[in-house]
Amino acid sequence: MRRLLFVLFIAACSSISVAGESIKPQRIASLNLCLDALLLKLVEPARINSLTYLSGNPQFSPFAQQAQHYYLNRGLAEDLVPRNPDLVLAGDFGAGDTKVLLSQLGFSVETLSLPRTLADISEHLHRFGELTGSEIAAEKMVRELEMQLTRLDADSSKPIPAFWYASNSYVVGADTLENELMTRAGFHNLALDKHLSGFARLDLEDLILAQPQVIIVESSDVQAFSLAQEYVQHPALRKNNMRIIKLPATLSVCIAPIAAEVIENLIQQKKSLVN
Known part of the structure; x- marks a missing residue:
């Protein structure tokens, strides 16, 4: 041995x-x-x-x-x-x-x-590229992300009130990468109005009373494991004409590698809401 x-x-x-x-x-x-x-x-x-x-x-x-x-x-x-x-x-x-x-x-x-902000992602990718000998591919991913952020900065439309709703009735608050993504994409995170940070519990009743125009959720093939998936089918949400934006399943596991795709997804879905 x-x-x-x-x-x-x-x-x-x-x-x-x-x-x-x-x-x-x-x-x-x-x-x-x-x-x-x-x-x-x-x-x-x-x-x-x-x-x-x-x-x-x-x-x-x-x-x-x-x-x-x-x-x-x-x-x-x-x-x-x-x-x-x-x-x-x-x-x-x-x-x-x-x-x-x-x-x-x-x-x-x-x-x-792991990155905690959009600014952290570029440094994270560059370090990964240096360690693995994939500097060119990492730099390309950084440029794609920076291009998406430039597009967001040029958007002067009025922010849309929204919640990012996660499994088990959690909403995304301040000090999260998800909050930064939705804010930069032109959504006003109503969780900030409630002074919520990180991932915080929010009852369905409180969510409805806040009157979001949009609820952002992650689609899932394993719906039985997600209360968020069940809640978005609640009649009260449909009655209040709230729009549901579905992002790719398992997104919350790792946002950094697909941050540019998430931003593009949010941009396109926001456009569909205002047109």
Whole structure:
């Protein structure tokens, strides 16, 4: 056992270089669902060594079918050590013991903090590109996002009162990326009028009394697991002529990789409301 660990330690500690110049990592593993998404979007398939098992579950992942073509790990060192990755990507939370153990064994483990604002996304993508050797693809994604934000800044139409309604009767308040997205897209978040921050509970009665013109929800194929999906069918909402905007399912799991698509979606749906 000690001999095996020593061999793995030497293999993992070996710097991947040619004539002193670093090259792209060729066996990248991820311990984070959001980083899985970036790997699938920005890195060539041949260089993806492993993704998290959550990526293969359609309840949590919008790219489940694509992810199932890869080795799916459960965040355990036992899953990754035999695969000898040359780069392991992780988030701030989760798989803490695994990150420590892999680092002790000499594997290259990098932790990327997930973005909390739109401004954070560009830095997050650039850092991801540097670590994975996908700088060009990451820069392209950054430019696309910046173009979308420029379009939003040019929109001078009156904001539309709205709630972003999540599962189990939660609304999105201040200090969230979702709030920033809907605000920049031209919606007035009524949760801010109630001084709500983060994800806060709001009864259906209070939601109706606030008289939103729009409710933003995530569509889901697993409707039984989402009270938000049930509430948007309530007769009281239809009676008050509230419009429902449905965004892609599992959006709240990872917004950063698809921020530009979400913005475009909100722009188009807002246009349909005012035309």
